Amino acid sequence: xxxxxxxxxxxxxSAPRERRPILEIRDLVVDYGYGEDxxxxxxxxxxxxxxxxxxxxxxxxxxxxxxLVYAATRLLAPPGYISAGEVLFHxxxxxxxxxxxxxxxxxxxxxxxxxxxIVFQGAMNSLNPVYRIGRQLTDxxxxxxxxxxxxxxxxxxxxxxxxxxxxPNRIGSFPHQLSGGMRQRVxxxxxxxxxxxxxxxxxxxxxxxxxxxxxxxxxxxxLRDRLGFSVVFITHxxxxxxxxxxxxxxxxxxxxxxxxxxQDVYRRPRHPYSDGLLHSFPPLRGPRRELAGIPGSPPxxxxxxxxxxxxxxxxxxxxxxxxxxxxxxxxxxxxxAEGRLVACLRHDEQAVRYAGFEPLPVPDRLAL
Amino acid sequence: MSNVPLDVIPVDAAGAAEAAExxxxxxxxxxxxxxxxxxxxxxxxxIGVFTLVAIVGPxxxxxxxxxxxxxxxxxxxxxxxMGTDHLGRDVFSQLVxxxxxxxVVGLVAGVIATVLAIAVGVSAGFLGGVGDEVLSSLxxxxxxxxxxxxxxxxxxxxxxxxxxxxxxxxxxxxxxxGARLLRAQTLSLRRRDFIEAAxxxxxxxxxxxxxxxxxxxTAIIASSFISTVTFAVLSQTTLAFIGVTSVSDWSWGSxxxxxxxxxxxxxxxxxxxxxxxxxxxxxGMALSxxxxxxxxxxxxxxxxxxxxxxxxxxxKIRPRIGFTVVAQDAPxxxxxxxxxxxxxxxxPADESLPAAAGPRRxxxxxxxxxxxxxxxxxxxxPGAPAGPGASAGTSDHEESAR
Numbered sequence: 025x026x027x028x029x030x031x032x033x034x035x036x037x038s039a040p041r042e043r044r045p046i047l048e049i050r051d052l053v054v055d056y057g058y059g060e061d062x063x064x065x066x067x068x069x070x071x072x073x074x075x076x077x078x079x080x081x082x083x084x085x086x087x088x089x090x091x092l093v094y095a096a097t098r099l100l101a102p103p104g105y106i107s108a109g110e111v112l113f114h115x116x117x118x119x120x121x122x123x124x125x126x127x128x129x130x131x132x133x134x135x136x137x138x139x140x141x142i143v144f145q146g147a148m149n150s151l152n153p154v155y156r157i158g159r160q161l162t163d164x165x166x167x168x169x170x171x172x173x174x175x176x177x178x179x180x181x182x183x184x185x186x187x188x189x190x191x192p193n194r195i196g197s198f199p200h201q202l203s204g205g206m207r208q209r210v211x212x213x214x215x216x217x218x219x220x221x222x223x224x225x226x227x228x229x230x231x232x233x234x235x236x237x238x239x240x241x242x243x244x245x246x247l248r249d250r251l252g253f254s255v256v257f258i259t260h261x262x263x264x265x266x267x268x269x270x271x272x273x274x275x276x277x278x279x280x281x282x283x284x285x286x287q288d289v290y291r292r293p294r295h296p297y298s299d300g301l302l303h304s305f306p307p308l309r310g311p312r313r314e315l316a317g318i319p320g321s322p323p324x325x326x327x328x329x330x331x332x333x334x335x336x337x338x339x340x341x342x343x344x345x346x347x348x349x350x351x352x353x354x355x356x357x358x359x360x361a362e363g364r365l366v367a368c369l370r371h372d373e374q375a376v377r378y379a380g381f382e383p384l385p386v387p388d389r390l391a392l
Numbered sequence: 393m394s395n396v397p398l399d400v401i402p403v404d405a406a407g408a409a410e411a412a413e414x415x416x417x418x419x420x421x422x423x424x425x426x427x428x429x430x431x432x433x434x435x436x437x438x439i440g441v442f443t444l445v446a447i448v449g450p451x452x453x454x455x456x457x458x459x460x461x462x463x464x465x466x467x468x469x470x471x472x473x474m475g476t477d478h479l480g481r482d483v484f485s486q487l488v489x490x491x492x493x494x495x496v497v498g499l500v501a502g503v504i505a506t507v508l509a510i511a512v513g514v515s516a517g518f519l520g521g522v523g524d525e526v527l528s529s530l531x532x533x534x535x536x537x538x539x540x541x542x543x544x545x546x547x548x549x550x551x552x553x554x555x556x557x558x559x560x561x562x563x564x565x566x567x568x569x570g571a572r573l574l575r576a577q578t579l580s581l582r583r584r585d586f587i588e589a590a591x592x593x594x595x596x597x598x599x600x601x602x603x604x605x606x607x608x609x610t611a612i613i614a615s616s617f618i619s620t621v622t623f624a625v626l627s628q629t630t631l632a633f634i635g636v637t638s639v640s641d642w643s644w645g646s647x648x649x650x651x652x653x654x655x656x657x658x659x660x661x662x663x664x665x666x667x668x669x670x671x672x673x674x675x676g677m678a679l680s681x682x683x684x685x686x687x688x689x690x691x692x693x694x695x696x697x698x699x700x701x702x703x704x705x706x707x708k709i710r711p712r713i714g715f716t717v718v719a720q721d722a723p724x725x726x727x728x729x730x731x732x733x734x735x736x737x738x739x740p741a742d743e744s745l746p747a748a749a750g751p752r753r754x755x756x757x758x759x760x761x762x763x764x765x766x767x768x769x770x771x772x773x774p775g776a777p778a779g780p781g782a783s784a785g786t787s788d789h790e791e792s793a794r
Contacts, residue, residue: 051723058709058717095716102711107719125718132715 045114046254047073047096047140047222048121052109054088054095054278062105063326065091066278069109070352073222078248078255080269080286082262082301084322088278089258090145093224097140098124098132113139116221138168140222141215147228148207151199157210158195161185164217184213188243205236212240216247223248224256229264241268263305266290274298277323277333280352284364292392294355294366296338299390332369340390344369344381351375357391432685438678445488446495453485457642468663475663478654486647487667493632493643494625494675497559501624504563506617509570514601514609516571517578528575534568543627547636558637562624570616577612581605614686618679625679629672644668 054066066088073079081089094100096111112121113135127135144150151160161181165172172180182192188209190202199207208228215223225244229237245268248255259265265272265286272289274282274297282295293299300318307313320337323329329336335345350367354360357371369376370390373383445452454473461480468475473484516527539562546561581587582605590600606613631637632645633652651657651665704710709717 058704058707098716098718099714100716101713102717104716105709105719106716108723129715 043074043077045072045112046075047114047256048110048112049092049096050110050112052092052095052111053107054091054100055105055107057103058105061326062103064278064328065104065325066095069275069278069280071273071280071283073254073256075221076248076252076254077271078245078257078269080265080272081256081258081275082260082265082272083275084301085260086322086325087275089275090226091278092275093142093226093256093258096124097136097142097224099142113222115139134168137164137215137220138218139220140224141218141220142224142226143208143212143215143228145226145228145230147211148204150211151207153199156196156198157185157202161195161210161214161217164214168218180217184217185210187216187247188213189239205232205240208232208236209240209243212244216251216253219251220253222254222256224258226258227260228257230259230261237264244268262301274301277328278325279333279367280365281334281350281367282365283352284366285361288361288364292357292360294357294360294364294371294386294390295368296340296370296390297334300337332367340370340384340387342384344376344379344383348375348379348381356386431681432688435678435681435683435685438674439682442491442495442675442678446492449488449490449492453482453488455482455485457481457486457489458640465659465661465664474667475661477650477656477661477664483647483664483667486642487644487671490642490644490647490668491671493555493641494628494645494672496555497562497628497643498621498625498675500556500559501562501566501628502617502621504560505567505620505624506570506613508563508567509574509616509620510606510609510613512567513571513574514578514605517575517582518597518601518605520582524575527571531568531571531575534565535572537565539565540627540630543631544634544636547631554638555641558628558631559624562627563620566620566623566627570612570620573612573616574609577609578605581608611687615683618683618686622676622679625672625675644671 049069049071052066052069053064055062055064057063069088069092071079071092081092083089091100091104095104095106098106100106106125109125111124113124114121122135124132124135151157158178158181161184162174162177165177165180169177178195181195185195186192190206190209190213194202194206199210202210212228223244229240232240241264244255247253257265257269266289267286269286272282272284272286273280274289274295276297282289282293282298284294289298290302293302297318300316303313303316304318306315318337323333323336329346330349331347332338332341332345332350335341338345348369350369350372352365352367353372353375355364355366355371356373368390370384370386376383459481461476461482463472463476463480465478466472466476472482474487475483477483477486512527512531516524516531519527542565543558543561547558550557587600587604590604595604628637628643629645629648632641632643633648635649635653637643637646645668647668648665651661651668656662656664711717
């Protein structure tokens with residue numbers, strides 16, 4: 025299972041591929057509610073998606089994964105409220121980046137699907153049961169490419185269907201005539217209709233069986249290699265993420281706590297939370313190890329504790345953790361991959377000293 | 393490798409105390425949130441005043457409304473606040489005394505019609521099959537019966553048509569519309585997963601209806617109640633106006649009846665009919681306002697927003713699906729690479745720390761205090777949050793982790 029992944033990891037992110045950013049999320053603060061008692065669901069998230077990269081977002085339920093991507097695309101439903109930050113989209117062929125959060129509605133509408141497409145959670149239920157899938161596929165193309173004629177659009181729809189492994193003659197089918205996996209693939213084809221540069225997938229395969237999941241993921245990865253778009257992939261399935269993602273960002277309580285190449289996260293987690301997350305599922309190979317899980321549950325975002333939000337559940341917390349909020353810094357482990365970031369005070373001696381505490385060393389477990 | 397006992401989680405005392413404090417704050421959530429809206433408050437106040445007048449009306453009326461005086465058709469003055477009619481009776485006293493009839497008919501008819509609508513509508517939606525057919529036909533029949541002529545016939549047949557009789561007749565002719573609405577909504581609710589789950593887990597039907605379904609129908613029930621009350625008030629006024637109900641019972645409609653019958657308009661006695669008309673309009677407006685308030689209260693999404701609609705307009709917050717609201721003049725990210733400045737941990741770069749921690753989160757214009765500011769305040773007193781034993785405890789624990 026890990027064979028292709030390791031091959032990609034060797035050639036992928038660590039290889040000197042040009043790492044041009046395509047989507048930069050900076051200091052994004054998102055609240056639910058507008059009044060004084062609103063909940064801060066995201067608290068200053070920084071994340072960069074590079075061209076052609078598969079970025080995985082992982083974390084427990086309610087840690088802000090979906091909120092992050094929906095806020096970054098301004099699709100967050102009311103009472104979502106973006107109270108600070110920037111989301112910079114770098115247009116094709118260089119040029120000044122566009123701030124999605126300050127785009128007017130018309131240009132936002134025009135840019136959607138064209139620049140950034142989303143496959144939603146349970147997307148297969150998004151198809152309208154009374155229209156043939158061909159019509160639903162061509163709708164988007166007609167809206168964004170008015171110059172295309174009807175036969176051209178039909179042709180494109182057929183092409184899209186075969187791209188996701190559905191026979192082109194199914195273009196006249198109604199959604200109920202397709203299986204769940206096929207409907208999901210139709211949604212993926214639809215998302216790819218305008219050749220977006222960023223594809224956001226919010227648990228696209230959660231409702232599917234493992235065989236179908238594998239097929240769909242292989243197709244996405246193949247299409248990614250062919251078309252060169254970037255993918256943001258959200259899932260609870262960390263083992264899946266390790267296999268397909270180039271880079272993984274682990275989120276906890278509305279913040280990113282670790283941001284590192286996928287294989288590094290898997291083999292050498294630097295944050296106690298990532299470590300706990302990875303010990304929550306069994307490895308397929310290698311020595312047997314005890315499944316640990318993470319004790320406790322995530323904090324109430326409306327009443328966050330001071331300092332590190334993870335400290336109550338952390339085996340390595342000490343008194344500094346109650347006072348100093350961790351920031352994303354390169355880990356204090358020599359020879360770590362460049363660009364690797366972790367938000368843990370064990371790795372941030374400087375901040376601990378600044379706050380007047382005695383720093384503690386990185387535990388062995390987090391310095392493999 | 394991981395022999396960490398799950399039950400030994402280092403929780404420092406300060407954290408626990410803080411959590412307890414937070415818990416103490418939580419229950420003081422504002423109740424009756426819907427009363428915060430200016431619309432709902434206005435509506436409630438108006439209805440409250442009317443209800444009060446309905447209760448104490450006969451005692452506070454300055455004159456006996458039936459008392460005839462020599463002051464025929466005098467204009468409003470301090471002596472007669474709203475003038476007098478053609479028999480020298482005080483119009484203001486008639487209005488005050490007549491309020492009771494309007495309110496009683498409105499409320500009684502509203503309550504009875506709503507109960508009927510719930511009984512018929514929800515049962516029809518829940519029963520399905522023949523029961524649904526019968527109850528639906530029943531409400532369809534009542535729906536197409538022209539209400540007013542029917543009421544006129546019934547009232548003229550009854551020798552003494554008092555307020556309660558009128559209210560009953562109005563309720564029996566006015567429930568069908570609400571029943572249809574409730575049936576439709578119940579039908580859609582009945583197939584939802586949570587109802588099916590309740591059924592599957594063996595809950596009794598009355599329980600499913602009462603505790604699972606009805607709370608979901610609150611908005612419809614409330615709005616149907618309010619519109620039935622409006623309908624009843626208007627019908628009662630109409631009936632009194634055309635003289636179907638007893639004209640000796642004072643109500644706003646019977647004032648209009650007397651005014652109409654004695655050519656108040658032609659005689660220019662505007663004070664005779666304008667106040668009654670305005671009061672009817674005012675009551676209708678108040679009912680609509682309360683309806684808006686209930687709508688906001690029942691819809692949890694609107695409630696969660698936590699801001700009054702006016703405040704949202706002021707801040708130019710327009711919640712919409714597909715275009716998330718971005719704070720006006722939201723602070724942008726600080727111009728710097730997306731990654732926190734890379735400073736080696738050994739490197740003594742004092743100024744880089746506040747710089748990195750400071751602008752990490754922006755300060756919203758809406759009074760939102762960034763968590764970083766709070767946390768920095770907390771970190772200003774580094775020794776305080778940690779209990780004396782906490783440090784030793786964690787290091788012990790760490791040993792065992794290794």
